[in-house]
Amino acid sequence: MDMTFRFARIRGNANVYTVRNDTESPDMSTNGTDLIQAIREDHQQIKSLLETVRTQLDAEAFQKLVSKLAVHETAEEEVVHPLTRNAPGGEPVVEQRLEEEDKGKKALSELEKMGVQDPRFPASFEQLRTDVLAHAQHEEQDEHPKLARSVDAKKLESLARVFRSAENTAPTHAHSMSPESATGNIAVGPFVAIADRARDAIRNAMRDERG
Numbered sequence: 001m002d003m004t005f006r007f008a009r010i011r012g013n014a015n016v017y018t019v020r021n022d023t024e025s026p027d028m029s030t031n032g033t034d035l036i037q038a039i040r041e042d043h044q045q046i047k048s049l050l051e052t053v054r055t056q057l058d059a060e061a062f063q064k065l066v067s068k069l070a071v072h073e074t075a076e077e078e079v080v081h082p083l084t085r086n087a088p089g090g091e092p093v094v095e096q097r098l099e100e101e102d103k104g105k106k107a108l109s110e111l112e113k114m115g116v117q118d119p120r121f122p123a124s125f126e127q128l129r130t131d132v133l134a135h136a137q138h139e140e141q142d143e144h145p146k147l148a149r150s151v152d153a154k155k156l157e158s159l160a161r162v163f164r165s166a167e168n169t170a171p172t173h174a175h176s177m178s179p180e181s182a183t184g185n186i187a188v189g190p191f192v193a194i195a196d197r198a199r200d201a202i203r204n205a206m207r208d209e210r211g
């Protein structure tokens with residue numbers, strides 16, 4: 001596929017995403033979407049959830065954000081970053097992204113423990129929001145062009161399906177996401193639990209994709 005055309009499609013698509021309603025089942029088809037578009041649509045949804053949590057300090061919105069980030073970052077670690085590593089000059093780009101993701105996970109875990117009612121939450125959340133937005137921008141500016149140049153269009157389309165395969169592993173309602181495990185141990189928070197399920201789903205989808 002012509003590179004200019006592909007980037008034009010990406011830019012156009014980023015403006016028309018819709019946030020999925022809770023009652024809808026996750027869309028497993030990609031309708032011709034490629035991996036880079038799928039990631040950028042996610043970034044728009046994450047941006048919108050960050051804004052909702054910032055302005056409303058709503059527990060359910062925060063839970064949706066945690067869930068979205070857990071699935072998104074896991075899918076990037078499993079599907080996207082390994083491809084970038086193989087691209088020319090990709091190694092340092094991936095290392096920087098992983099450092100940012102690690103920092104984000106730690107901050108999110110602190111916020112999960114705090115809860116939205118904690119007086120420290122707004123300031124800590126604002127730091128996370130700034131970091132997550134910068135991280136997404138770095139991916140779009142530094143990582144995606146490497147993918148677009150080094151991975152063929154057909155593979156990017158099939159990997160969009162793999163990338164999306166983890167979405168239905170995340171609970172869609174906050175009330176089904178009790179932070180307590182069966183043993184009452186809250187150390188395994190929703191982020192960790194969702195990321196684990198997402199990883200399994202993606203690895204299975206990856207095996208199916210390879211046939």
Ligand SMILES: [Fe+2]
Nearest residue numbers: 073076101139
């Ligand atoms: Fe990321």
Ligand SMILES: [Fe+2]
Nearest residue numbers: 039076136139
């Ligand atoms: Fe991302």
